[in-house]
Amino acid sequence: MAMNLKDIEKHIKEGLPDAIVKIEDLAGDGNHYSATVTSKEFSGKSKIEQHKMVYNSLKGKMGNELHALAIKTKE
Amino acid sequence: MDQQTKDLINNEITNSAVCLFMKGTPDAPQCGFSMAISNMLKILEVNFKGVNVLENQSLREGIKEFSDWPTIPQLYIKKEFVGGCDIVKEMYENGELKKFLEDKEISFKK
Numbered sequence: 001m002a003m004n005l006k007d008i009e010k011h012i013k014e015g016l017p018d019a020i021v022k023i024e025d026l027a028g029d030g031n032h033y034s035a036t037v038t039s040k041e042f043s044g045k046s047k048i049e050q051h052k053m054v055y056n057s058l059k060g061k062m063g064n065e066l067h068a069l070a071i072k073t074k075e
Numbered sequence: 076m077d078q079q080t081k082d083l084i085n086n087e088i089t090n091s092a093v094c095l096f097m098k099g100t101p102d103a104p105q106c107g108f109s110m111a112i113s114n115m116l117k118i119l120e121v122n123f124k125g126v127n128v129l130e131n132q133s134l135r136e137g138i139k140e141f142s143d144w145p146t147i148p149q150l151y152i153k154k155e156f157v158g159g160c161d162i163v164k165e166m167y168e169n170g171e172l173k174k175f176l177e178d179k180e181i182s183f184k185k
Contacts, residue, residue: 047162048144055145063145068108071161 002030003066008058015057016041026070034070042075080137088151091124092181096138097148101125108160109148115167120184121176153179 005023012021012035019039026032035054042050050073055062062069088094093116099105101113101123116123128135128147135147142149142156150157152175157163166172176183 047165048156048158051158051162052143060145063139072165 003061004030005033008033008035008066008069011059011061012037012054012057016053026068032068033066034072036072036074038074040075042073047073076137076140077133080133081141083131083134084138084141087124087126088154092153092179093121093123094126094151095123095148096126096128096134096151098127098129099125100127105129106147108146111160112148112150112163115163115172118184119167119173119176121181152176152181155179 005025009021009023013019016037016039018041019037021038022036024034026034037054039053041053045053051071054071054073058066058069087096095101095109095112095116097104097106097109097113099109101117104110104113113125126134128138138147138149139145144156144159146159148160150159150163157175158166163172166175173183173185
């Protein structure tokens with residue numbers, strides 16, 4: 001089962017309200033996305049923690065409905 | 076996660092200084108993200124062990140819980156979780172990976 005681009009963006013914005021989220025459908029198959037997430041919440045956190053914050057906003061969908069999401073985080 | 080799986084993971088990251096939990100093997104990766112990290116390590120001539128999670132369903136799920144990280148591949152260096160494909164790629168590109176390997180006293184091609 002795949003997720004659409006708007007759903008991913010909505011989840012990330014719910015988890016990180018100040019985030020600027022840019023999502024691309026890499027393969028055009030609704031299954032391989034990249035997300036660039038910019039948020040002040042990332043400040044002072046390690047990359048692992050930053051990526052976990054994005055994963056947490058997706059509430060367990062990562063690795064399940066959502067097969068591939070390349071993440072890039074920026075402060 | 077059962078104790079057996081936990082022990083297996085602990086053994087792998089203890090016995091191999093650089094340990095990559097991946098889909099497939101370094102010579103025959105089964106996923107683009109696993110292939111990407113594997114290739115970066117090969118280019119740096121890092122001696123690493125690839126652990127194929129596709130051969131063991133409880134390992135495939137267990138490693139996610141162990142690292143509190145939802146995706147595979149996962150790279151461990153000296154028992155420390157370094158990250159998945161995106162983080163390792165970023166570190167590779169900005170030179171942090173080499174610095175990390177140096178700090179951990181892992182030999183690689185400079």
